[in-house]
Amino acid sequence: MKAYQIVENGKPLEEREIEKPVPSGKEILLKTVACGVCHSDVHIHEGFFSLGDDAKLPVPLMTDALAMGHEIYGEVVELGDEVEGVEIGKKYVAYPWIGCGECRDCLHDREHYCSPLKTKNLGINVNGGYAEYVLVPESKYLFEAGDTPEEAAGSYACRGLTAYSALKKANLRENDKSVVIISAGGLGLLALKIIQAAYNINPIVVDIDDEKLKLAKAAGAAEVINAKDENIYEKIMELTDGGATSVIDYVGAGDTFELASGMFGMKRGGTYVIVGLIGGQTTVQIPMIALGARTIRGVYVGSLKEMGELMELVRSGKIDHLDFEKRDISSANETLNDLKNGKIHGLVCLTHDH
Ligand SMILES: [Zn+2]
Ligand SMILES: [Zn+2]
Numbered sequence: 001m002k003a004y005q006i007v008e009n010g011k012p013l014e015e016r017e018i019e020k021p022v023p024s025g026k027e028i029l030l031k032t033v034a035c036g037v038c039h040s041d042v043h044i045h046e047g048f049f050s051l052g053d054d055a056k057l058p059v060p061l062m063t064d065a066l067a068m069g070h071e072i073y074g075e076v077v078e079l080g081d082e083v084e085g086v087e088i089g090k091k092y093v094a095y096p097w098i099g100c101g102e103c104r105d106c107l108h109d110r111e112h113y114c115s116p117l118k119t120k121n122l123g124i125n126v127n128g129g130y131a132e133y134v135l136v137p138e139s140k141y142l143f144e145a146g147d148t149p150e151e152a153a154g155s156y157a158c159r160g161l162t163a164y165s166a167l168k169k170a171n172l173r174e175n176d177k178s179v180v181i182i183s184a185g186g187l188g189l190l191a192l193k194i195i196q197a198a199y200n201i202n203p204i205v206v207d208i209d210d211e212k213l214k215l216a217k218a219a220g221a222a223e224v225i226n227a228k229d230e231n232i233y234e235k236i237m238e239l240t241d242g243g244a245t246s247v248i249d250y251v252g253a254g255d256t257f258e259l260a261s262g263m264f265g266m267k268r269g270g271t272y273v274i275v276g277l278i279g280g281q282t283t284v285q286i287p288m289i290a291l292g293a294r295t296i297r298g299v300y301v302g303s304l305k306e307m308g309e310l311m312e313l314v315r316s317g318k319i320d321h322l323d324f325e326k327r328d329i330s331s332a333n334e335t336l337n338d339l340k341n342g343k344i345h346g347l348v349c350l351t352h353d354h
Contacts, residue, residue, distance in 0.1 A: 002352075003067040003131035004332045009047030012333045013130070016065065021127075021135040023080040028136045030074030033091060034326070034349045035129025036155040039187070041068050042340045043277060044124060052254060052281030059124075069129030069350070070096040070122055071154035073145065077133070085139055092142035093153050094134065095161075095307045096122035112301045129154065130332055132352050143307060146315035151324040151349045155190060156314055158301065159347075162275055163191035163250070164198070164310045165302030170246040171271045171295070172199050177222070178240035179203040180263055183250035183276065184212035184224070186347040189322055191250060192219050194310075197318040204239055206232070206259070211345055219322070227259055236263050243267030252276030261285075264292055271295040324349050 001020040004013040023029045043049050045068065048056035072094040076086055086092075098121055099106040099114025106114050120137070122128045127135075136142060145153040172179060172195070179195070181188050184207035195201045202222040207213050213224040225235055237243060243265025249256050252274050261284075264270035270292060289296065302310070313319060327335055329350045338344050 001132040002329075003127060004329060005065040005067045005130070006045055007065050009045065013045070013336070014065075015330070018127075018131070020133050023078050023083075023135060025080045026082045026138045027080040028076055028083055028086055028139060028142065029078040030072065030092065030094060030134045030136060031077045032069070032072060032074045032129045032132055032134055032352050034073050034151045034154055034351045035069040035123075036071030036159065036324075036347065036349045037332075037335050037339060038071055038155075038158050039185070039339060040070070040158070040277065042336060044068055045336055049277055050279030052279065067127040067129075067131035068123045069131070070124055071158045071349070072096065072122060072129035072134055073150060073153040074129070074134055083139055086142060091145070091150070091153075093145050093157050093311065094122060094136050095141040095143065095304055096124070096128065096157055097301050097304075098122065098137060098141065109303050109305050112303055130329065130350065140304070143311040144315065145311065147317065148314055149321055149324070151326050151351070152321045152347075154349060155186075155324070155347060156310060157307070159187045159190050160194065160314075161302040161307050161310055162299065163187055164194050165306050166248050166250075166273045166275045166299040167191065167195055167198065168306065169271075169297055169299055170248050170273045172201060172246055174200050176201050176245060178243070178245045180236065180240070180244045180247045180260075181205050181221075181250065182227075182247065182256050182260060183207055184209065184216035185250065186344070187250040187276065189215060189219055189346070191248065192216060192221060193319050193322060194313070196220055196320070197313060204236065209342070215346060227255075232259075233262050233265075237265050240265075244270060246271045246273070248273045248275065250276045251278050253278040254280030254282040257282040261288070264294065268293045271297070273297055273299055275299045322347055326351050328353060
């Protein structure tokens with residue numbers, strides 16, 4: 001099968017002919033229909049996350065060459081002899097956050113918290129959707145997507161799931177008018193659609209790119225504000241009646257941490273959820289956390305249970321799907337570069353021409 005693989009971090013992916021996996025036992029073989037390109041692919045490709053200054057956190061690769069792609073939508077083509085309840089020819093979204101299955105986290109629905117040295121995450125530790133076929137270990141990782149367009153379906157396995165998991169941790173109340181989403185990029189836009197469907201909230205969206213903000217406004221944001229606007233805090237105070245109650249940061253950088261810290265005004269009890277991994281560092285005025293009774297929490301993807309809830313919401317038709325640009329898998333390198341350089345407005349998926 002054809003696969004676009006990282007052979008060396010930071011170097012262009014190489015198109016390679018590798019062995020097509022054969023499922024055994026509970027395993028299922030999917031033929032990749034479409035695979036979302038997520039910003040973590042940029043970090044995995046580079047081989048690190050930035051921790052500010054020159055500090056870097058390495059992303060461990062388990063194999064010597066890896067086909068990335070963890071937002072997989074595929075068609076079942078072969079089954080191991082112990083698989084039940086899955087039909088050949090049906091299409092599914094694959095939950096890619098696969099743990100060892102034995103540790104305390106894996107046994108308590110926190111498989112996505114399993115040690116990075118033991119995970120077998122699809123497209124991160126083992127070959128994913130940048131390859132023509134993907135081996136999924138068990139049927140519990142497969143989710144039907146209802147009427148979702150093929151190009152959008154895979155995005156619910158990472159960006160959609162992460163967006164949803166972050167919203168669940170943001171102390172939201174239905175119809176809340178003082179929620180701010182930082183980022184009008186792919187993750188921010190997906191979060192916008194999900195918060196509307198799940199909580200009936202139209203948030204304020206903040207970004208540094210006016211073109212992206214236009215997309216957020218068109219997607220139903222109550223207000224959009226450019227983070228470079230010098231009156232941003234006055235505007236936020238006015239729109240939120242004195243301060244945000246929840247700020248969900250899908251960028252996750254030193255600048256956005258500072259920006260978010262100022263958005264709560266004098267309001268106590270605000271929740272700041274950090275999701276994005278753009279990186280960097282910041283200083284914190286510690287008394288403001290106690291005096292403001294503030295919650296700061298990080299979110300890393302989402303659990304299998306949350307994936308089930310999200311996919312139920314997806315199948316119910318309540319989420320208004322975003323448009324995806326479809327690109328052929330042969331443009332994987334160009335797409336990664338575009339994403340890295342902020343040139344992608346909206347969302348992109350790679351398709352395989354079988
Ligand atoms: Zn585990
Ligand atoms: Zn991702």
